[in-house]
Each structure stands twice: as structure tokens, then as C-alpha cells.
Amino acid sequence: MVNHKVVITNPTGLHLRAAGVLCTEAVKFKSKITFSRDTTTANAKSVLSVLGAGIKCGDELEFVCEGEDEDQALSAMMTVINNGLGE
Numbered sequence: 291m292v293n294h295k296v297v298i299t300n301p302t303g304l305h306l307r308a309a310g311v312l313c314t315e316a317v318k319f320k321s322k323i324t325f326s327r328d329t330t331t332a333n334a335k336s337v338l339s340v341l342g343a344g345i346k347c348g349d350e351l352e353f354v355c356e357g358e359d360e361d362q363a364l365s366a367m368m369t370v371i372n373n374g375l376g377e
Contacts, residue, residue: 292364293354296371304345306337308375313337315370321357323367334367 300308316323316334323334325343327350332343334353345351355363 291354291356292360293352294364294368295350295352296368297350298345298347298371300375300377301347303347303349304340304343304375306341308377309337309340311376312340312367312370315366316363319355319357319359319363319366321355321360321363323353323355323363325351325353325367327351 298304302308304312313335324331325334326332327343327345330343333339353364353367355361355367357363
């Protein structure tokens with residue numbers, strides 16, 4: 291298991307398009323990928339789960355990846371977020 295915290299900087303947070311970009315990247319990996327904020331945990335491979343988390347600009351998320359390609363999955367999640375989630 292590997293984890294890393296990141297702050298969402300997109301002005302509109304994880305809205306539908308950004309959530310779709312995140313999920314598209316997450317499903318490329320075999321590892322289980324989740325993120326949490328406060329008491330909310332979401333499956334990064336599910337658009338509905340990501341949208342349901344209600345992530346806004348400035349929220350700090352902790353990503354957790356578990357599985358055979360966990361290091362690559364975590365790196366990819368950080369890259370796609372740091373690159374603005376397609377915006």
C-alpha cells in the first residue's frame with residue numbers, strides 16, 4: 291500500500307469532466323485506488339463515487355493505492371491531478 295496527499299487546485303473542483311479524466315486514468319491500473327477527505331472515501335475508478343465525494347478547489351485528498359502496480363498508479367494519479375485534470 292502506498293499513499294500521498296494532494297490539494298485540488300482546479301477552480302471548479304472535481305466536476306464531471308475532471309472526474310472523468312481522473313477515472314479514465316485510474317482504470318488503467320489493476321490496483322485498488324481510493325482517495326479520502328475528512329470522513330469521505332471514494333473509489334477513484336468510479337465517476338459516481340468521485341462526484342459523490344463533492345471535492346472542491348482547495349480540498350486536500352489522500353490517495354491510497356493497493357496492488358501489484360500501486361507505485362505506478364499513485365504516480366499516475368499525482369501526475370494527472372498536477373496537470374490540471376484536463377483543464
